[in-house]
Amino acid sequence: MSMMNYAAGVSLKHATLGLLTYGPASGYDLLQKFRESLANVWPATQSQLYGELGKLAAAGLVTVAAEGPRGRKEYAITPEGSAELRHWLGEVPPAPNRRSEMLLRVFFLGMLTPEQAREYLDDRATVAAELQAELRELATTVDPDSGPLAVYGRLALEWALRFSVMQEEWATWAADEVRRAQEGVE
Amino acid sequence: MSMMNYAAGVSLKHATLGLLTYGPASGYDLLQKFRESLANVWPATQSQLYGELGKLAAAGLVTVAAEGPRGRKEYAITPEGSAELRHWLGEVPPAPNRRSEMLLRVFFLGMLTPEQAREYLDDRATVAAELQAELRELATTVDPDSGPLAVYGRLALEWALRFSVMQEEWATWAADEVRRAQEGVE
DNA sequence: CTGTGCATGTAATCCGTTACATGATTTA
DNA sequence: TAAATCATGTAACGGATTACATGCACAG
Structure with missing residues (x-):
């Protein structure tokens, strides 16, 4: 069912949605963005990211907007995804870092x-x-x-x-x- | 086999060993110490702690020093455990926090x-x-x-x-x- | 035509959380 | 004798890391 939300405090989801607001991108593209800009605040591995994109697509928060060579799938954020991101940013209080x-x-x-x-x-x-x-x-x-x-x-x-x-x-x-x-x- | 080390950067292990250097304690006791003193640097759940004590005992880093009422098991750190703790403290560089x-x-x-x-x-x-x-x-x-x-x-x-x-x-x-x-x- | 880079996926394992489950002992 | 506290464990699930596995496309 597409109504099934996954857990609230999961930030890879929001990191991915956030990066996709800068334009459509493939898993491969996103992975580089994670390394370039988010490496020090929210790292993600390739394995994790491809899985996440699958879940986000299943939940309707992103769609495959285009397919390219080498099986490339270009994902775009949907209005639902955008709404979810803004909800998270504006209404969900950030969890403080508990471990050092x-x-x-x-x-x-x-x-x-x-x-x-x-x-x-x-x-x-x-x-x-x-x-x-x-x-x-x-x-x-x-x-x-x-x-x-x-x-x-x-x-x-x-x-x-x-x-x-x-x-x-x-x-x-x-x-x-x-x-x-x-x-x-x- | 007691030679089997578990992964290097795992700190629940060291938190547990560390607390046990202040004297023998049961899982129950340790859980309270985790809540009292380590809640803000390295929280642990009951479930996790009992599992960890089992692994530490199997690895020879702690032993069951005494048994009390209600199935209470009092764990004590062994010389091997002590050595491991000091090795971790003195020679293993701390992993910086990657996520915020x-x-x-x-x-x-x-x-x-x-x-x-x-x-x-x-x-x-x-x-x-x-x-x-x-x-x-x-x-x-x-x-x-x-x-x-x-x-x-x-x-x-x-x-x-x-x-x-x-x-x-x-x-x-x-x-x-x-x-x-x-x-x-x- | 070969190597580099693009591109996606799966499997195994571990750490951590929540919830479930049970029971003994002490204290009021 | 009932409630609070002591005390230990298991199961289910999700997130993160590492390793494995595969293959196309393009540039030199």
């Missing part, structure tokens, strides 16, 4: 020597600093008006930049805290 | 009206501000020397605080950017 491997490790840093714990935190600071450098580079190479994705993409880039700054500062602070605690004990 | 539903939405904010887009960003700022308030509250109620988990737990709390500050500032800035872009077009 980085922080999980922090909880158990007491199992290591203070030196090793500091090393861990210093590494976090270094990695964050490196990421910052990359992002600043990226910011200069992004064409300010290369399509609508870039407009809001800039906001996402700024988020990542601010995040990595925060992470670096925190890790530096935390390493220092560990150092202070160590001295306090001696 | 919040940012995914930002990429498609162009599908909404600028007013709706700003509303989304303003909501992010509000939610972040509320989280901050909760965290500051929490910070005052946490006993400074209530066990070793609290020591490094403080670092995690500080991370969350800085994160929510960053998020609020970013969202406010981004909403303003949208406003400016809108005015620029008019």
Whole structure:
């Protein structure tokens, strides 16, 4: 039955619909867009994407608008798909990120020597600093008006930049805290 | 075979081992510790945890140290488990978070009206501000020397605080950017 | 005519969630 | 003795990753 909705919080669905609002595309095309623009916010594998397109088509949220050489199927978003995307964007509250491997490790840093714990935190600071450098580079190479994705993409880039700054500062602070605690004990 | 390792990046395993370093505990006990202290960094369901304990026991990383009433099984970490935890903490680089539903939405904010887009960003700022308030509250109620988990737990709390500050500032800035872009077009 | 890229699909496996299912022990 | 809590497990399902498998089309 086409009335069957699949679960609410599933974002690959919306990522796919979102990319299709920029024009019809094949699974192959979309896969590249996922790699180019969404790699850092919502990665998708080939396997997953082809499956998803099948489900979206069955649900009437996309259609096969054209077929090309090599079995190419060009998908286009339908009005229903568009409505679903806007509904998700405007009315469904985003689920906060619940898991952080980085922080999980922090909880158990007491199992290591203070030196090793500091090393861990210093590494976090270094990695964050490196990421910052990359992002600043990226910011200069992004064409300010290369399509609508870039407009809001800039906001996402700024988020990542601010995040990595925060992470670096925190890790530096935390390493220092560990150092202070160590001295306090001696 | 006890030589069989399961996959490398699986953190429920390490979260469980980590909690067991604070002393033997049953699945039931651990579940509460997951809810009390790890809810915001690595949540686990009952179903998952009992399964995991079985696998850890089969792999020799934990053992059933004692059995109590109501079929209670008290698990204890083994030297092998301890070694595995330390190896993970010290030598395996943490996997960065790849997915952010919040940012995914930002990429498609162009599908909404600028007013709706700003509303989304303003909501992010509000939610972040509320989280901050909760965290500051929490910070005052946490006993400074209530066990070793609290020591490094403080670092995690500080991370969350800085994160929510960053998020609020970013969202406010981004909403303003949208406003400016809108005015620029008019 | 050969390699590179375009193009789609399936299978196996694992992690995570929700729901179902059961029962023993303590406390009021 | 009834309710709350302790305590463990299984089943079903969906999402994500990796690997496998196939084949057409075009450029050099």
